[in-house]
Amino acid sequence: MMRSLLVRGMLAGLAAAAVALLIAWIYGEPQVGHAISFEESQAAAEHAHHAAGAAAEAPEEEVVSRTTQKTTGLITALGFYGVAVGGLFAIAFAFAYGRLGALGARATAALVALAGFVAVELVPFLKYPATPPAVGNPDTIGSRTALYFGMVALGVLATAAAVIVGRRLTPKLGLWNASIVSTVGFAVVLGVVYRLTPKPDAVADGFPATVLWDFRLASLGLQVALWATLGLLFGYLTERAFEKQRAKPEPVNA
Amino acid sequence: MAQSAVPSSSARPAPVRVPVRDILPWAVFAAVLGVVLIYFVGAEQGATSLFGGTWVHEFTHDGRHLLGFPCH
Numbered sequence: 001m002m003r004s005l006l007v008r009g010m011l012a013g014l015a016a017a018a019v020a021l022l023i024a025w026i027y028g029e030p031q032v033g034h035a036i037s038f039e040e041s042q043a044a045a046e047h048a049h050h051a052a053g054a055a056a057e058a059p060e061e062e063v064v065s066r067t068t069q070k071t072t073g074l075i076t077a078l079g080f081y082g083v084a085v086g087g088l089f090a091i092a093f094a095f096a097y098g099r100l101g102a103l104g105a106r107a108t109a110a111l112v113a114l115a116g117f118v119a120v121e122l123v124p125f126l127k128y129p130a131t132p133p134a135v136g137n138p139d140t141i142g143s144r145t146a147l148y149f150g151m152v153a154l155g156v157l158a159t160a161a162a163v164i165v166g167r168r169l170t171p172k173l174g175l176w177n178a179s180i181v182s183t184v185g186f187a188v189v190l191g192v193v194y195r196l197t198p199k200p201d202a203v204a205d206g207f208p209a210t211v212l213w214d215f216r217l218a219s220l221g222l223q224v225a226l227w228a229t230l231g232l233l234f235g236y237l238t239e240r241a242f243e244k245q246r247a248k249p250e251p252v253n254a
Numbered sequence: 255m256a257q258s259a260v261p262s263s264s265a266r267p268a269p270v271r272v273p274v275r276d277i278l279p280w281a282v283f284a285a286v287l288g289v290v291l292i293y294f295v296g297a298e299q300g301a302t303s304l305f306g307g308t309w310v311h312e313f314t315h316d317g318r319h320l321l322g323f324p325c326h
Binding site for chain 1: 268269270271274276277280281283284285288289291292294295296297300301302307308309312313314315316317318319320321322323324325326
């Protein structure tokens, strides 16, 4: 059981990464390109300004070409991310299935994907949204990385807590009211944390606002596509497998 | 009401839970592996470096920006 769930999760994750890759190419890469041209024009202006003193400065060496970053690099990054998220998704599904009322495989997978998207992407995104190249001060990368992953951890904990509290309250309040109470609690906790955490955001002067907005929309859209594909495809495949299992007589060594 | 004890064949059978003790070892393994994979895609050679150089950072550069990780 766990084996087939995990295999299915990783495959669905890979398919989800392929869909995300399309979004990245169509909507994301043009914005990355604009941001890099802005970065280069800034650097050129800076260089011209200090030309006298910094004549000996070597031009930045290119470790990986832009073409590789856009193709093999992006494909590899998204592929690994998809497989990792898909495997973790399968584990979360195994915990959720049969424990969220009488929901079937498809509905459980859809809910787990929604919860996963909120926990891992939406919660950190609302406070620390994705940044294109040239946005963000390189000196603060340490604290920004720590804050970002801290926010991911908080999203996972708060979402898990909301689900557990909602389940506990359901017998007393009914499903509708229990869901409202736990969601409001979730929103209040996040609202407080958002207000208290620092925001080391540094948008360079003159960076085009439309590029920043379009880049962030592309990043969010890519994640929506990834989680939606993962949840729906995993649900479809699992429902089909369970139906096949029911159709044939119970094996002795299940 | 004796008949109601026998489930009709058309009714959806109740979902069967996977016992927690069956999930746990997989959960630990997948969590460890998943975290390592996500670390290499999202953060290696950014804020922290296990390997020297910038190749991993540059290679996964676009993925990091677009997935929403702080890159540089």
